[in-house]
Amino acid sequence: MHAPTDQGLPWHGIRGQAAVFEQFERSLQRDRLASTYLFVGPPGVGKRSTALALARALLCESRKETELTACGVCGACTQVLAGTHPDLEVVCKPADSTSIPLKTFIGDRDNRMREGLCYNLSLKPFRGGRKIAIIDDADYLNPEGANCLLKTLEEPPPRSVLILIGTSPQRQLPTIRSRCQIVRFRPLEETVLADLIQAQGLISDRDAALELARWADGSLQRAIEYSHPAVREFRSRLLSQLAKGDFWSPEFLKELDAFIESAGKEAPPRRKHLRLAIGFALQFYRELLRAMSGAESQRAEAQADEALNSAVAKVQQVGFSDVENIARCIDCCLELLADIDANAHITAVSDVWLDEVTQLAGN
Numbered sequence: 001m002h003a004p005t006d007q008g009l010p011w012h013g014i015r016g017q018a019a020v021f022e023q024f025e026r027s028l029q030r031d032r033l034a035s036t037y038l039f040v041g042p043p044g045v046g047k048r049s050t051a052l053a054l055a056r057a058l059l060c061e062s063r064k065e066t067e068l069t070a071c072g073v074c075g076a077c078t079q080v081l082a083g084t085h086p087d088l089e090v091v092c093k094p095a096d097s098t099s100i101p102l103k104t105f106i107g108d109r110d111n112r113m114r115e116g117l118c119y120n121l122s123l124k125p126f127r128g129g130r131k132i133a134i135i136d137d138a139d140y141l142n143p144e145g146a147n148c149l150l151k152t153l154e155e156p157p158p159r160s161v162l163i164l165i166g167t168s169p170q171r172q173l174p175t176i177r178s179r180c181q182i183v184r185f186r187p188l189e190e191t192v193l194a195d196l197i198q199a200q201g202l203i204s205d206r207d208a209a210l211e212l213a214r215w216a217d218g219s220l221q222r223a224i225e226y227s228h229p230a231v232r233e234f235r236s237r238l239l240s241q242l243a244k245g246d247f248w249s250p251e252f253l254k255e256l257d258a259f260i261e262s263a264g265k266e267a268p269p270r271r272k273h274l275r276l277a278i279g280f281a282l283q284f285y286r287e288l289l290r291a292m293s294g295a296e297s298q299r300a301e302a303q304a305d306e307a308l309n310s311a312v313a314k315v316q317q318v319g320f321s322d323v324e325n326i327a328r329c330i331d332c333c334l335e336l337l338a339d340i341d342a343n344a345h346i347t348a349v350s351d352v353w354l355d356e357v358t359q360l361a362g363n
Contacts, residue, residue, distance in 0.1 A: 015046070015188065015195065015196060016045065016188040016189055016192040017045070017046050017050055017185055020050055021050075024054060024068055025068050028065070028068055033161070034161075035156035035160060036153055036156060036181065037162070037180060037181050038164045038166065038169065038172065038176075038181070038183065039164065039166070040184055041167065041186065042167065042185070042187050042217065042218060042219045042222075043219055044216075044224070045185045045188055045220070046188075046220075047165045048134075048165055051134045051165060052080070054068075054161075055080060055088050056070040056076075056077055057070045058129070058130050058132060058161065059087060059127070059130060059132065061077075061129065062074045085127075086126040086127065087125045087127055087131050087132060088132050089117055089120050089121070089132075090134045091104050091117055091134070091135055092137045093136075093137035093140040095268055098343050099140045099141065100137060100141055100142070102142075102144050104116060104117060105118050105149060107119065117133050118148060118149065120133070121133050121152060121160050121162065122157050123157075131159065131161075132160070132161045132162075133162045133163070134163045135165065137165070139166045139167055139171040139341075141164075141172070141173070146172075146173045146175065149176065153179040153180070164180060169182055186218070187217060187218020187219060188219070190210060190213045190218075191213075193213035193216060193220060193223060194210045194212075194213040196223075197209040197213060197220070202223065202227040203227060211305060212226060212227060214305050215232075215235075215305050215308075222279075225272075225276060230262065231276065234255070234277070235280045235307065236307045237252070237255060238256075238280050238281065239280065239284055239308060239311040240311060242284050242315075243310075243312075243314040243315050256350065256354075260274055260277075260346065267346070274346055274349060274350055278333050278336055278353060281353075281357065282330065284308065285326050285333065286330060288312050289323065289326045289327060289330065292323055332357060333353070333357075336349050
């Protein structure tokens, strides 16, 4: 069976997810389109763009029922592109919230079950086609919001499609996960990501774009975050410090504080910078774990970046960590990323992170 390619992909502007397109194309041809999907995969690989492209194709008033190509010019296509189509609703977590508010699904206290996504999805289509809802940031569904969705998932309205977008099935409650058809998105291939990096104007030089693509692990979102020279410089310093196993040096503490403060005074961007720092450490420990498990050849094939290779090699030479402690460092980073998402205090998170990782690395 041949591997899917992007050649002929009708969802313009979406790269690297031809297998997902082919999956939906087969479903339409067999009249087996599901009512609820869960899109999972790394950030910045096209999940939201694909959901919107699928919505546009399904709502297009000129396409054939078994085709997945939107005409792009009919009234429905124009409204989807403008974000004004009455049969398409897109919701996401507010920037200042730790979860998607309950009222998003069932309305506020004065209008319970008379507004919100669940109510809107239950209405007949205004333009006579389908009703489509997209829940971005589905990783941030709280139990109350998830429970409100259950009735809609168990008894989906006729000709409705609900798409949840998250990073992994494990981030969803079992009651939600079991009622969705899971669609997995792969990290973008290095050359595809480099193309997008150049197309976005992040970096013009091809070799530099390829290097940034390797750092970003197949994610355009990460590539955008890493494209700033100050971020790349901090990453190199952090990797060097990780290789030493001593986070509590006064110089590095000042550097970490300065990196967080460079995001500004508002909490959300400061959390984003701390998240970046912990994410860089997570890359390091995962790469170190692969190397210590005998997977060096995989790293060579992937042409991992010089800074990461150098830090990993130094730790292996010194030999002050073992596989169990590295795995615990990974767990620590993941737990603290979850704490950041839950709006934990930035200074408290950074202190706990530095302390625990230093202790583990020194054992």
